[in-house]
Amino acid sequence: MKERDVSLDAVKGFAILLVLFGHCLVWNNLSATDPYIYDFIKAVQMPLFMMVSGYLAGLGRKERNLIQTGQLIAKRAAAYLIPFFVWPMLLHPTHPLREIAGILWQLDKGLWFLGTLFIVMVITVIAQFLASGIVKPQSAGEADGDTKNHGRGDRKTEALRLCAFLIILLAAYVLFFMQNRSGNTFLSPNLTLTYLPYYAAGYVWTAYVKRLELWCVPVRITKGLWWGALVVFLCFVIVFDLQKSESLSDIVLQMAAGMTGCFVCFYGIYRMKEGKMKEAFSKIGVRTLELYIFQYAMHAAFVRVRGLGDTQYSLYCAEGVLTVIITFLLMCIVSAAGVFVISKIPVLDAVLFGHLTQRNKREIRRS
Known part of the structure; x- marks a missing residue:
């Protein structure tokens, strides 16, 4: 069995946590009024997923x-x-x-x-x-x-x-x-x-x-590029409105911010020193796709039943911070429990998560 790339799993885990946190802001109607944190999340979360998916596909080329x-x-x-x-x-x-x-x-x-x-x-x-x-x-x-x-x-x-x-x-x-x-x-x-x-x-x-070892830049220079990219990305987030996409210039700006942010997050998490935080990210990253799918179901059901929140407070106050933290923790617990239960039932695992593994196929035939 091929050994998993723990660092890559950590990047995936970090990305899904960004999605979870972004949904917390949306559900509490804080995304539209927050000029910084949600811009950072929106610029990176899905582009990073796509980049990681392409990275994995290239490994199997x-x-x-x-x-x-x-x-x-x-x-x-x-x-x-x-x-x-x-x-x-x-x-x-x-x-x-x-x-x-x-x-x-x-x-x-x-x-x-x-x-x-x-x-x-x-x-x-x-x-x-x-x-x-x-x-x-x-x-x-x-x-x-x-x-x-x-x-x-x-x-x-x-x-x-x-x-x-x-x-x-x-x-x-x-x-x-x-x-x-x-x-x-x-x-x-x-x-x-x-x-x-x-x-x-x-x-x-x-x-x-x-594969062809075309990138031969010393590590210290790569780290310097990372710090430079971090500064540029933070400037994108602080100076520009990355949620607006009304013109071609807005889209190009989002693309530039997304590419820069993806490099910052990918390289930063991948090269992070081994420790409890990276280990936690990697464990979450093993179930990234399932968590995303379950999040979609939760989001769709939540919006249909309750609608988006009508809160008027800012994210940058005690009430806003507390609300987001509680929502985030509840969302993580419910998502983890939902994914765990579904993954234990072969029919549901195959149909709801697309896992047509040999084990699931055998269990489906028996049932």
């Missing part, structure tokens, strides 16, 4: 034929799309088909993260498949995906393959941009335009840059 590529997409479709379609049906039992039809044209009405993650994953997998077909391997080792110890010719091949991959990715990005400009909202192209760069950045880092 290998050359695949057409059938293997199709099998990979089918496997990811089961994991992402089963909960994507099942949860809206459960939350809207009186008109499930109408709800699903609406979600297809506006993904953010449902589990948009899973839908968008599936789309950017498919784009990346197809781009990698086409790039590998265009630039043929020059050695048997490279044909198997082993590029770490290649000679100069093989590294040149990988560099050309990276160029082909980026060109194909750019072409796909342009197509989604044209769809978005046309007013066609099928599969929410605006979300793909927003999050594909983060997924692609994580993928390229592990699939090409890290």
Whole structure:
């Protein structure tokens, strides 16, 4: 069994805690009035998830034929799309088909993260498949995906393959941009335009840059870049309104802040010294996707039953801080309990979380 990357789990755990805290602010109607903390959370939380997902996909990169590529997409479709379609049906039992039809044209009405993650994953997998077909391997080792110890010719091949991959990715990005400009909202192209760069950045880092050892900068310089990025990101949060997306300049600003913030959080948490805090983050990160899905269900049910809070106080007062802390703790407890219970029931684990493991399949057949 492959050993888990504890540091990567810690990054995922940190990201889901940002989501939980952000939901606390939204539920208490504090996100609109907070000019700093929610801007920080919104700029990083989902971009960081996408970057980590791309990072993981890049680690598993290998050359695949057409059938293997199709099998990979089918496997990811089961994991992402089963909960994507099942949860809206459960939350809207009186008109499930109408709800699903609406979600297809506006993904953010449902589990948009899973839908968008599936789309950017498919784009990346197809781009990698086409790039590998265009630039043929020059050695048997490279044909198997082993590029770490290649000679100069093989590294040149990988560099050309990276160029082909980026060109194909750019072409796909342009197509989604044209769809978005046309007013066609099928599969929410605006979300793909927003999050594909983060997924692609994580993928390229592990699939090409890290594998070919292209980043040879000394650690002290990398740390210096991290401190510089931290200062820049804090300036983004303090000076600009990162929640506004009314113009192209707003979107570009959000993208710049998101990329900078993702680097700050990813590198900062990944390189954090081992200790109780990092261990806690890593334990939470093992169940990141399940926590996100359960959070969506809680959020949807909460808003339908109660609506958003009508509080008038500020986050920066004793009452605001106490309310957020209590909400956050309750949310963590309920989410952890919900995920634990669902994961122990094979049928629910498969249908609600998309875990079609061999164990779950066997238990489903028996029942």
